[in-house]
Amino acid sequence: MTTNFEYNQEALKNLQIDDPSILDRLIDGESARQAHLKKERGKVDKRISLKEAVQEFVKDGDIYADSGFSYVRTPLQALFEVMRQGKKDLQGIGSPNTNHSYGIPYGTFSYSHNSYLGAEMRGTDRSYSKAVKEKKVKILSEWSHGSMGLGFKAAQMGAPYIASKSLLGSDIIKYNPYVKVVENPFKKDKDPVCLIPALYPDVVFIHVQWADKYGNARIYGPAVNDIALAVAARKVIITAEEIVPESDLRNTTNTNVIPFMFVDAVVHLPYGAVPGNCPGYYYWAREFWEWGIRIALSGKDDKYRDSFWDYWVFDCKDQFDFIEKLGGIRWLNKHQVIERALNGINEDDGIDLSYQSVIPKWDEE
Amino acid sequence: MSKVAPANPLEMLAYNISLMIEDNQIVYIGTGLPMVGAILAKKTHAPNITMVYESGGQDPLEGEMPWSVGCPFTYRKSPMTLEMAISFGQCAIGYVDIAFQGGAQIDMYGNVNTSVIGSYENLKAILPGSGGGNDIGSLTQKSVLVGLQTPDRFPAKVDFITTPGYLDGGDSREKAGLLGGPIAVVTQVGIYDFEPVTKRMRIKALNPGMSVEIAQACTGFELLVPEGEVPFIEPPRDEVLEILRNEVDPRRVFTKMPGS
Numbered sequence: 001m002t003t004n005f006e007y008n009q010e011a012l013k014n015l016q017i018d019d020p021s022i023l024d025r026l027i028d029g030e031s032a033r034q035a036h037l038k039k040e041r042g043k044v045d046k047r048i049s050l051k052e053a054v055q056e057f058v059k060d061g062d063i064y065a066d067s068g069f070s071y072v073r074t075p076l077q078a079l080f081e082v083m084r085q086g087k088k089d090l091q092g093i094g095s096p097n098t099n100h101s102y103g104i105p106y107g108t109f110s111y112s113h114n115s116y117l118g119a120e121m122r123g124t125d126r127s128y129s130k131a132v133k134e135k136k137v138k139i140l141s142e143w144s145h146g147s148m149g150l151g152f153k154a155a156q157m158g159a160p161y162i163a164s165k166s167l168l169g170s171d172i173i174k175y176n177p178y179v180k181v182v183e184n185p186f187k188k189d190k191d192p193v194c195l196i197p198a199l200y201p202d203v204v205f206i207h208v209q210w211a212d213k214y215g216n217a218r219i220y221g222p223a224v225n226d227i228a229l230a231v232a233a234r235k236v237i238i239t240a241e242e243i244v245p246e247s248d249l250r251n252t253t254n255t256n257v258i259p260f261m262f263v264d265a266v267v268h269l270p271y272g273a274v275p276g277n278c279p280g281y282y283y284w285a286r287e288f289w290e291w292g293i294r295i296a297l298s299g300k301d302d303k304y305r306d307s308f309w310d311y312w313v314f315d316c317k318d319q320f321d322f323i324e325k326l327g328g329i330r331w332l333n334k335h336q337v338i339e340r341a342l343n344g345i346n347e348d349d350g351i352d353l354s355y356q357s358v359i360p361k362w363d364e365e
Numbered sequence: 366m367s368k369v370a371p372a373n374p375l376e377m378l379a380y381n382i383s384l385m386i387e388d389n390q391i392v393y394i395g396t397g398l399p400m401v402g403a404i405l406a407k408k409t410h411a412p413n414i415t416m417v418y419e420s421g422g423q424d425p426l427e428g429e430m431p432w433s434v435g436c437p438f439t440y441r442k443s444p445m446t447l448e449m450a451i452s453f454g455q456c457a458i459g460y461v462d463i464a465f466q467g468g469a470q471i472d473m474y475g476n477v478n479t480s481v482i483g484s485y486e487n488l489k490a491i492l493p494g495s496g497g498g499n500d501i502g503s504l505t506q507k508s509v510l511v512g513l514q515t516p517d518r519f520p521a522k523v524d525f526i527t528t529p530g531y532l533d534g535g536d537s538r539e540k541a542g543l544l545g546g547p548i549a550v551v552t553q554v555g556i557y558d559f560e561p562v563t564k565r566m567r568i569k570a571l572n573p574g575m576s577v578e579i580a581q582a583c584t585g586f587e588l589l590v591p592e593g594e595v596p597f598i599e600p601p602r603d604e605v606l607e608i609l610r611n612e613v614d615p616r617r618v619f620t621k622m623p624g625s
Contacts, residue, residue: 014485069420069449095449096496118493129491142480144527145419146500149450165457166500169529169541175485181542192542221437222421222446279437342437344426353616 004028007177014174015139023140023177025202026063026093026113029160032200035234039261045213046266050239050318053265054081057203057235063091064109065201065233067208067226070098070116071276071284073219075207075239077269077319083108084314093201095145095225101128101297102313104137105305115143118293126299142175151178151199152225155232163193204233206258207272209280211240215263216249219256221279230258239269241281271319275312275326280345283338285326288312290358298360369603374553375620376609377572378511379405380601381551382465385509389413390462393455393501394439397619399465399511404613409605417455419497421446453497456504457544464505466498470523471512473566473586475530475547475559477502478523495527502528506545514552514583521586531564538564554580555598560589570596 003021005028012020025031040046048056058064064082068074076099082090083103089110092100096116103109104127118124131137143151147166154162167173168181173194184191206226211217217238219226230236238258243266249257272278275285296308316322323332341348372380375398382402386392388411392403404427407414415424422440440446447455455461468477469492479498483489502508510530512518530547531538538546550557555571567589568580577595581588601609614620 072420096494114494116494116496117491124493126490129488132491133488139485142494144495144499145449145497146453146504149448149453153448153450165542165544166453166503168503168543169526169532169538170499170503171480171526172495172499190540190542192540221440222449224420224449227448228450277437279440283437339437342441344442 008173008180011141011173011175011177015141015177017138017140017177020177022111026091026199027178027197029155029198029200032155032232032234039264041261043214043260046215046260046263047213047243047268048265050078050081050267050269051085053237053267054078054085054087057237057264058082058085058087058090059202060088061090062202063093063113064100065093065204065229066099067204067206067224067229068273068276069222069224070096071289073207073221073224073273073278074099074276075205075269075272076276077272077274077322078205078207078237078239078267079103080313080316080322083309091140093148093199095143095148098125101125101131101137102309104128104131105302106309110137112137112139113141113143113148114139115145115148125293125297127297127305130299139175141178142172144172147179147194147196148199149225149228150196152228152232154196154198155200156228159198161195161197164196165193167194168192199232201229201233203235203237204229205237205239206230207239207269207278208258209241209278210244210249211238211266212244212246212249212260213266214246215258215260215266216246217258217263218249218252219258223256227256227258230262236263237265237267238263239267239272241270241272241278243268269319271323271332274319274322277339279339280343281336281339282332283335283342285331285335286355287358288326294358294363295360300362369606372601372606373620373622375622376601376606378402378551378553379609379614379620380605381556381572381598382406382509382511383409383411384556384598385465385549385551386411386414386463391415391417391455391460393417393419393461393464393505395419395465395467395497395501397467399467401609401614401619402465405605405609408608408612417452417461419449419452419501421448421452423447449497453500453504456501459506461505463507463509464501465509465511466501466528467511468498468528469518471510471519471550472523472530473521474532474534474564475510475550475566476523476526476532477510477528477530478525480525480527482524484524498528502530502547504544507548508545510547510550512550512552514554514580516583516585519584519586531559534564535562552583554583557588565589567591568595570598572598573600
């Protein structure tokens with residue numbers, strides 16, 4: 001296969017990428033531009049179901065991105081539907097890309113553009129490490145959050161690349177075929193900079209609190225990379241807690257807005273970020289994450305992993321089944337109350353934040 | 366005799382982090398102990414600091430809450446939040462004074478590894494990855510490294526440079542084109558700085574009860590020792606410990622010793 005791009009040869013060698021054409025689409029601005037030029041221009045009702053959205057817009061082999069930050073406003077229910085529909089060989093990209101490892105055993109994700117995988121204080125995703133060793137997933141590029149974020153920003157700005165001071169001198173550069181260190185051409189003295197190409201994922205799911213039926217979307221809380229991703233990606237699906245009238249968005253212009261023309265489909269998906277946190281709506285399922293990261297993703301035994309995803313993904317048809325398993329309306333209300341208290345929307349005095357932390361038997365002493 | 370129990374090692378670490386912060390600074394906060402240290406600083410000697418976070422939170426109101434980096438706490442009633450790329454831009458363009466970061470390995474020149482143990486070709490384990498670590502350490506005027514100090518975690522050379530410190534020492538960081546740099550390493554043993562010419566890690570001050578020998582025994586390379594007597598850090602005053610225990614981390618999320 002031929003490629004039209006000049007990649008960092010050392011990184012190709014270190015990552016053992018024999019056919020670099022697999023890397024092309026992520027930085028192929030012309031094809032992203034063509035995809036955008038073909039999009040619907042009219043302000044039309046774009047509402048469809050999650051099932052339809054995944055069927056229509058996620059193709060095997062796509063570069064798949066999603067919104068939010070690890071377990072905050074991440075479209076996890078969309079990801080679970082992608083797994084249920086048996087999509088294959090996706091390239092996962094995101095900063096962080098915490099959730100992409102779930103689909104690796106099922107062939108959902110076969111490639112990784114990696115920046116951060118894990119759940120911070122909750123633990124390390126050892127199953128990812130195991131999958132890399134067993135060659136079930138191939139790392140195509142290594143990133144920091146900032147450098148990847150700048151790649152999406154460059155795409156948003158319509159700039160082919162951005163020069164940055166991140167990554168210089170690090171070993172990440174030896175494992176990223178895309179980035180290049182050059183001398184700043186504006187300076188007389190030597191001044192190395194790292195060039196980061198604009199990054200164009202194929203498809204992005206963005207979970208928001210509010211959208212209208214045309215795709216105008218509003219985010220409360222950190223927008224992370226999502227405003228850039230909405231422009232950068234070839235296909236954009238909004239999943240929203242609530243579908244609000246267009247006039248509501250027009251009258252409240254002080255929060256982050258994704259304009260309708262970027263958006264291919266709108267899915268009304270209440271609780272679409274469960275078991276994560278949706279700012280202002282619900283807190284995250286702490287026990288679920290601890291069980292997931294400390295037992296299912298511990299890499300100790302595949303049966304822990306398989307039974308976990310069977311129970312939470314493949315034996316659920318939608319987010320409502322999922323919430324029933326978490327504890328139904330009682331779980332939901334408790335986590336709505338906590339979230340609103342933590343945001344200072346409701347009184348926080350007297351809020352009970354206790355929960356039963358999940359400690360695996362092998363960690364007990 | 367004081368009625369307040371002396372600081373445990375994690376509390377001492379949080380206290381030492383707080384000492385790195387000066388009033389009126391803009392402080393970039395990671396999860397865990399740096400958050401505890403920064404809030405302690407704010408409630409004691411540095412009431413006018415502004416905290417900013419990787420996910421984009423700016424100047425949140427703190428509350429008595431448990432913490433994680435995605436927690437609503439990082440943008441609670443923030444006047445605004447910024448996008449992630451812009452939050453790192455703040456570090457590069459000079460709107461952040463000091464940042465903190467941890468790592469699985471920290472070496473003699475302050476390079477940090479959060480990527481792999483072993484190598485990609487001969488993999489022992491993949492660690493979570495850079496996250497914002499590389500950006501914070503590459504861009505921020507002053508960064509402080511935080512770690513539990515053992516010979517394995519403090520090797521002569523990290524397996525993988527996720528976040529550059531002073532690279533090979535001397536002027537190699539500057540030559541690489543990086544901004545700012547690490548000014549200190551804070552551990553349960555004490556506080557280290559970097560010798561100005563070689564940029565090698567050097568003992569700055571030790572925690573109460575520690576010694577140069579203990580510090581060296583916890584390190585996988587030869588530590589530089591300052592001339593003259595090595596100073597000891599004054600233990601935190603009772604009222605500081607009470608603020609730490611009653612107001613900053615009352616649920617002991619980050620300052621409870623494992624097994625206690």
